[in-house]
Amino acid sequence: MTVLETERLALREVEEADAPFVLELLNSPGFLENIGDRGVRTEDEARVYIVERIIGSYREHGFGMWLTVQKLDNTAVGLAGLVRREGLDMPDVGYAFAQRAWGQGYAQEAAAAVLAHAREALGIPKLAAITTLENFASMAVLRKVGFTYQGTIQLPGVDRESTHFTAP
Incomplete structure (x- = not known):
C-alpha cells in the first residue's frame, strides 16, 4: 500500500517480498557505518x-519505515x-x-515528505531525528527540511553518541 508520494518517489509499506532489497540495504557499507549492524545476513x-x-511497527504505532x-x-x-x-x-x-541512489536528493525529498505526513496525516506535532556524529550529509538534510540541532x-x-535534532 502506498502511504505517500513525492514528485519522484513513492513510499509504500514494506512486504516480505522486499527481503532481497532490505538484505542488500542493511548490509551496505553506508548503512553499517551510519546506522549500525542489524545482524541480518540471509x-x-x-x-x-x-x-x-x-x-510490527505499523501494527503497534500506525507508522514505520516505508520502502x-x-x-x-x-x-x-x-x-x-x-x-x-x-x-x-x-x-x-x-x-x-542504497549507495547507487546517493547524491540525487532522495533523502531530502523523502524526509520532507515524511515530516509533512507525520504532521498533516498523523497529527504528530514534534519529531526527532538522530545521526552518527560523523554523518554530515544526513545532518545537512535534516537542517534543510526544518530540523534544529539539539546536541x-x-x-x-x-554503543556511541548520536546527534539529536528536533522539528516542531
Whole structure:
C-alpha cells in the first residue's frame, strides 16, 4: 500500500517480498557505518526483520519505515519513515538509501515528505531525528527540511553518541 508520494518517489509499506532489497540495504557499507549492524545476513532473516520490526511497527504505532521507490521505474532505492525509539519521547524520522541512489536528493525529498505526513496525516506535532556524529550529509538534510540541532544524545542500546535534532 502506498502511504505517500513525492514528485519522484513513492513510499509504500514494506512486504516480505522486499527481503532481497532490505538484505542488500542493511548490509551496505553506508548503512553499517551510519546506522549500525542489524545482524541480518540471509533473505530469511530479512523476512523476519521485515515482519517483526517493520510490519510490527505499523501494527503497534500506525507508522514505520516505508520502502522508497522511484516512480519512474518502480525501483527500490531506500527506506524512509518514522520509528519509535527507546530513549526518545517522540517519533524519529529515519531514512537510508542504497549507495547507487546517493547524491540525487532522495533523502531530502523523502524526509520532507515524511515530516509533512507525520504532521498533516498523523497529527504528530514534534519529531526527532538522530545521526552518527560523523554523518554530515544526513545532518545537512535534516537542517534543510526544518530540523534544529539539539546536541548529542546517548540512546539505550547504541554503543556511541548520536546527534539529536528536533522539528516542531
